Amino acid sequence: MRIGILTGGGDAPGLNAVIRAAVLKGEKDADTEFVGFIDGWEGVFNENFTPLFRNDVRGIGRLGGTILGTSRTNPIKDFGGPDRIATVFERNRIDAIMVIGGEGTLAGGHELAKLGFPVIGVPKTIDNDISGTDYTFGFDTAVQIATDAMDRLRTTGESHRRCMVAEVMGRHAGWIALHSGIAAGAHAILIPERKTSIEQIGEWVLSATNRGRSALVVVSEGFGLDTMNDPFSIKGLDSVGRPRLGGIGEMLAPLIEAHTGIETRGTTLGHIQRGGTPTANDRVLATRYGMAALDLAKQGKWDHMVALRGTEMCVVPLEEAVGQLKSVPDHRYDEAAVLFG
Numbered sequence: 001m002r003i004g005i006l007t008g009g010g011d012a013p014g015l016n017a018v019i020r021a022a023v024l025k026g027e028k029d030a031d032t033e034f035v036g037f038i039d040g041w042e043g044v045f046n047e048n049f050t051p052l053f054r055n056d057v058r059g060i061g062r063l064g065g066t067i068l069g070t071s072r073t074n075p076i077k078d079f080g081g082p083d084r085i086a087t088v089f090e091r092n093r094i095d096a097i098m099v100i101g102g103e104g105t106l107a108g109g110h111e112l113a114k115l116g117f118p119v120i121g122v123p124k125t126i127d128n129d130i131s132g133t134d135y136t137f138g139f140d141t142a143v144q145i146a147t148d149a150m151d152r153l154r155t156t157g158e159s160h161r162r163c164m165v166a167e168v169m170g171r172h173a174g175w176i177a178l179h180s181g182i183a184a185g186a187h188a189i190l191i192p193e194r195k196t197s198i199e200q201i202g203e204w205v206l207s208a209t210n211r212g213r214s215a216l217v218v219v220s221e222g223f224g225l226d227t228m229n230d231p232f233s234i235k236g237l238d239s240v241g242r243p244r245l246g247g248i249g250e251m252l253a254p255l256i257e258a259h260t261g262i263e264t265r266g267t268t269l270g271h272i273q274r275g276g277t278p279t280a281n282d283r284v285l286a287t288r289y290g291m292a293a294l295d296l297a298k299q300g301k302w303d304h305m306v307a308l309r310g311t312e313m314c315v316v317p318l319e320e321a322v323g324q325l326k327s328v329p330d331h332r333y334d335e336a337a338v339l340f341g
């Protein structure tokens with residue numbers, strides 16, 4: 001069996017560990033071989049791929065990013081679409097395609113599977129917002145980086161008795177903000193799922209300040225005040241036409257200062273959260289995903305993805321995973337909010 005692998009969407013620490021694990025497990029079988037397509041679906045359209053043997057994945061489990069490169073190329077609409085993909089697969093004897101990506105890449109994989117393509121999915125995103133799985137790799141690393149950053153913001157904030165606002169990623173879902181905020185002991189956590197007034201944020205900041213603390217506020221890039229219709233975006237559109245986010249933290253800082261009279265500084269963590277070496281947890285999860293995805297391919301379980309439920313690997317139809325995003329549920333936010341202020 002000849003299996004193609006590609007990575008799509010934003011990178012996430014752990015992509016290389018998935019690739020490594022699938023290839024290593026595949027090498028145990030004489031009849032299994034891998035090729036890696038370069039830059040996501042773009043590599044398929046351009047017939048740009050590289051063989052992946054044991055030596056090609058040596059030592060990459062601890063490397064961030066993706067050795068294959070990634071893109072947001074759309075397999076249905078871009079270049080020659082499904083017809084071109086079918087030609088490339090046939091010409092290069094590709095029996096299965098392992099698609100490692102977020103909800104967008106997996107939605108594309110699902111569309112192709114419905115057309116009869118042998119697609120297996122592996123869920124990735126630092127945002128942890130894919131349905132059907134408890135966790136995606138990359139999330140734990142992003143939360144750890146954000147927590148470390150906030151620990152640092154606290155010592156400088158405390159020295160100047162300032163309020164510090166840390167902006168983390170999370171376009172539609174506030175998982176990174178929720179988990180890093182709890183870990184860092186933030187006095188307010190602001191997420192896309194929960195619009196909040198500046199008066200409420202000011203109250204939390206003042207309550208912490210009145211107890212002699214320097215307030216720490218963590219905000220997801222996709223958060224909106226109750227007066228805003230859309231997420232804050234001043235950087236135009238990305239390559240696929242989505243508003244580029246980032247900057248809400250620095251936008252909120254002077255508002256908080258005006259409402260509370262407390263000097264406030266905003267910091268945007270940005271892509272630092274996505275780069276560098278994956279945590280041990282993410283390496284383990286990604287390794288298990290890679291091996292489980294190989295099993296799915298060998299069973300011909302097309303149009304499915306691997307997932308984590310509790311502590312076990314399981315199999316989920318792509319349809320279920322791409323239907324809707326996994327938001328932070330109310331009870332998880334309310335649980336954290338007990339400690340705000």
Ligand SMILES: Nc1ncnc2c1ncn2[C@@H]1O[C@H](COP(=O)(O)OP(=O)(O)O)[C@@H](O)[C@H]1O
Pocket residue numbers: 008009010071072073074075076101102103104105106107108109111124125240
């Ligand atoms: N329903 C869909 N059908 C086909 N391709 C899709 C679909 N939704 C998204 N895509 C493609 O997947 C790409 C990657 O999605 P994106 O959300 O940017 O990253 P991620 O895979 O990390 O979620 C998009 O740029 C788009 O080209």
Ligand SMILES: O=P(O)(O)OC[C@H]1O[C@](O)(COP(=O)(O)O)[C@@H](O)[C@@H]1O
Pocket residue numbers: 009010011102103104124125126127169170171221238245274
């Ligand atoms: O700067 P980029 O690559 O356009 O990506 C920004 C987006 O990628 C993410 O980090 C992860 O999103 P995806 O997993 O859907 O790619 C978002 O939090 C963020 O909005």
Ligand SMILES: [Mg+2]
Pocket residue numbers: 009102103104105
């Ligand atoms: Mg996405």
